[in-house]
Amino acid sequence: MSVITVENISKQYIIDHQKGKGGTTLRDVITENLKSLIGKKTKTTITHEEFWALKDVNFSIEQGDRVGIVGHNGAGKSTMLKILSKIIQPTTGMVRIKGRVASLLEVGTGFHPELTGRENIYLNGSLLGMSRTEIRKQFDAIVAFAGVEKFLDTPVKRYSSGMYVRLGFAISAHLDPEIMIVDEVLAVGDAEFQKKSLGKMRDNSASGRTIIFVSHNLTAVQALCNKTLYFEKGRLIEQGETNQVIASYISKVSKTRLVRQWDTPKEAPGNDLVRIRRIELVPDYPDNLTHIDVRTPMTLRFEFWNQMDNANLNLSMHLNSLTGECIFNVGTQSQPYGKGLIAAECTIPGYFLNDGSYTISMMVVKDTVTPLFVMEEAITFDVEDYREGIAWYGKWPGYVRPQFPFHIKMLEPVASKQ
Template sequence: MSMPPAIRVQGLWKEYVVNHAQERHGTFYDLLASGLKAPLRRLRQLGGAVPEQERFWALRDVSFDIAPGEVVGVIGRNGAGKSTLLKILSRITAPTKGRIEVRGRLASLLEVGTGFHPELSGRENIYLNGAILGMTRAEVARKFDEIVAFAEVEKFIDTPVKRYSSGMYVRLAFAVAAHLEPEILVIDEVLAVGDAKFQKRCLGKMRDISTQGRTVLFVSHNMLAVQRLCDRAVWLDAGQIRADGEVALVVGDYLRDGTDDRRERSWPTPDTAPGNEQVAIARLAVEPLTPDGGGALTVATGARLIVEYWNHVPSAALNLSLHIFSSDDTLVLNAVPLTERNWFGRPFPQGRFRCTCELPPHLLNSDKYRVELLVVRDQAQIIFRDDFALGFEVMDVPTDTAWHGRFPGVVRPQIHWTTEQLA
């Protein structure tokens, strides 16, 4: 007789309401202005203007089962519904329609410090999280030293966690979630925070958990981590399951879909553009490094990457980072404007800016690529991220050699060689 699933999701729907007109009523003037504008807003709505509220489905008829001991990766672009799904599974938010069944204790790590009380110390939060999971004080005490050692917060274990750095926060949060032995562990992009050493330890711990027969649901943009840890992947696209199956096959289809020719994207106004209250993206483009930017992208042409955006915050010190991935999701390079002399490290006024990055000829090998865009403030805080900002293909060019086929390797520089005959 087969065991019942650890997680069962049946016909799950989740609706959100987006407010397009957000009024601030901090002062009497704000309240008075809002009242005077109300008749005008109603006339605009009657005239066919954009409504003040818009409803959209973050999840649409999502169904799947996860067996006990299965390690499943949930992948998809930004806005696909991944985090919404995990919040419903973790009982943080309720579904609009459908039902879920969870068998066993579930621990979730959806963001830095999930479930922590800022006024309590690290020690108190460990015991609080254990109690939430239904563990006795003796069970938590047995794991306490191991949790503290993994998080490397021994000196600050009795300090209120509101005084922790973001790195300390995430180390302790992951340690608590991973060591208190829940039957089901739900993790959302925890590897996006922390240094390389910590990320490696997280992967090792998750690998240990997966071999202990516990169920893991893992959301990440790191496809290499997903393939190493998971046997199965669920691909969410626009709130629906687009693929569900063997991890290598699903991830391969996902990466090929993301690197389809996506050489230019643009938005006419900040209101319609992707972004937030700090920054909005106006245009993204990749073109050959030719005088007119036209023609095919080849190994010999090089490439010009263009990012245009609106900065909404006066005096914000902004920085861009472009991560270029090959078709197998290998990070080829990270382009940052360290050599830009006019604006790098300076505060940006409000307005529209264009940043251009030039990749020289004979750098990228023939392959399909995707570009991940990060907008960073104060050289530390990521304020916008698009993991499929651009997609393009670099074509091969004829050579005079007898070699036919794609050259191996991630990059393909023209390297200077000399040959001489020795006596």
């Protein structure tokens, strides 16, 4: 059953551009007013520009779905959530919502700053249509989840942003909304609170509630959401199963960069101890291909200038997903080196990485414990899919895709009946 139906939603804003000598600072306004009094008002021209924050958006959400919304800043994600939360009205189109909606769109949403935390819990519950008895049943759970016991009778205007978010989320999650809408605001909380919040939203969904979650943390979206919407420049580009949509989104934002080089230590990244000369990922393309796929072996070559007379050095290579998760970390042995150019090489075999987007970061380490320089996301590359002799073409799960020996055989055949 669809609990949210969005039909041809568009949202237009009018942006005014002022041309002329007049400005918009307080000094400019006072100056212009004085000039107008003596008949020397500056002539200004105001032009109007149409800006479509959303354009012809259509989708539906089923009861119990956990839906992520991803896209660049300015893609229209927050505008869509404000329309679903009935904070703003669309310029065109229609939204149908079945059920009670709780929204947490920004720090302090729905709070009265002069009221205490206790009073705001009852206020928010009343706005959701709950009775005082229903709110009282959930009161202790809300306070425990938010961790604001000591400040419960303090006006929320004195709360930190983290306390605001914890209390706001606790109220939204515990007061039994049929539909829960959460924007990037969870990023304000600490790691423990984020983990607890994702778990609570997952539990809510299991009980039949619908979750809509906007975040730039793609790992969090993958962990929580079974479906995802991808917005770009106000338009819905793709919708569907989360891993597939995020892979598509990442592939569009990924920029392949296989080699970086600096000719002299003076211009190279680094510091007084080490400077990077070159880092390169060299694919061994099969069948005269020009792109990396799951079969492709790759060799990483790394060169750096050591500017210390005598130091025990080793390298550490981190291969990460584009969402920031470390897939693996491999390092060289630590050895003593004098001043000069040092080179290292490492091969990533074919049939090891799954299709997806990856980055490589390099670290130069002294005495196995002291990082001298870290080169974040030095290499960026995409691995394309390839299958042979397999009729199934769904998304292959995981970040690695090795071909380990895996044998199967018949142990006790059963004689067929004649």
